[in-house]
Amino acid sequence: MDRVFLDANLLSAALRPKAGLLRLWTLANATLITSDHAIEEARRNLDVPGQRARLTRLLRKVEVVGFHHFTSLCRAASTSRRRTVPSYWPRSTQGRLIS
Helix, strand or coil: CEEEECCHHHHHHCCCCCCHHHHHHHCCCEEEEEEHHHHHHHHHCCCCCCHHHHHHHHHCCCEEECHHHHHHHHHHHHCCCCCCCCCCCCCCCCCCCCC
């Protein structure tokens, strides 16, 4: 299963009317993840009424991970011989990053 990291820019873009990014929320073989930092940054950038409520609804289907999650990924990536992305980026088991 792929893990898709949603940074603040992706979270904000998903709030636009008819956002194509909303298809990410329908993927069967993907887990959407984000961080508290990305959520807070996205909330700071909201200016249209109703966006906070919509963001809250979208986040119900997103796993919020903390700093410890990324440090364990760094350790796992640093032991890998083949690196397709820098070792500090969140990676799926197939070594792909969508951000």
